[in-house]
Amino acid sequence: MPKPAAPPVRPTALQAESLRRTRREHATETAEDYVEAIADLTASRGEARLVDLARRLGVTHVTVNRTLARLRRDGYVSTRPYRAIFLTEAGEKLAASGRRHTTVVAFLESLGIPAKAAALDAEGLEHHVGPETLAAFERHLRKAGK
Amino acid sequence: MPKPAAPPVRPTALQAESLRRTRREHATETAEDYVEAIADLTASRGEARLVDLARRLGVTHVTVNRTLARLRRDGYVSTRPYRAIFLTEAGEKLAASGRRHTTVVAFLESLGIPAKAAALDAEGLEHHVGPETLAAFERHLRKAGK
């Protein structure tokens, strides 16, 4: 007998759009994690040094250096040789999106997920949470008593 | 006065581990999306052709071809020149992880997120949902009536 010719599970165009968006998000993901770490280090230690970043990000100091060059090129950080790293205006602004990170962690924990699993998952999830989803998470958190 | 020396917001080692895991997940992400698309196309159209994949994935046919070479190398698909693409055992198994995709979409929609936003976000989120989180999503879905 001939093929049943069922409709595709997901509309082609929408899936293509979704995947394109995901790839775009991955492109800015590194920048977000870096500025977040720099902001955190600056707040806690007074300055963000290369080695601290490497430790936090789980990469070598070489990778950090090359990535910082890209971040400098894109206007997120200002660096001088052998000095601490500072965020620019744009960098500060991008770092503020780290509030998303906090929200995601809190939301996962509110679902009964253990803290460690929540922390692990949040690091990847945060970059794919759109505005509607973020709003829904916050709504759920308010409803679930703080 | 000297620095307050507040503790870092997140423990260094845990953040490094989280980021490492996220990078690992990104490495398998492409493979997952491809085998999922191949399985879907095979089910709906009877066969998965290169051009269909390119359309679905939002990339050129060249990118698909190069990626398929990698998937073949890694044992997920079997291809012959100018023929349709088939999943291997391993490919089928990996495609089954597409159940995660469905769950994520359903979970997001159960939070009141509009279908389109849910579909867009899910494509990226799915790859960072660990077992505990997936279980929590399913739990929430059961609780929220089907």
Added chain:
DNA sequence: AACATAATGTAGCCGACGCTACAAACGGCA
């Protein structure tokens, strides 16, 4: 001041995953 260690920089390598431009094979139809 000298030295040793830590921090930072640089050269050069790799793989993944995008792309354009062009070439070859396939398939349907005049």
Added chain:
DNA sequence: TGCCGTTTGTAGCGTCGGCTACATTATGTT
């Protein structure tokens, strides 16, 4: 059978983001 549009293949390019190995600069201790 021959032709033409579609599909598939390939050559060559670029960016990102990892790495090792080695060079240089800061820094702290004797």
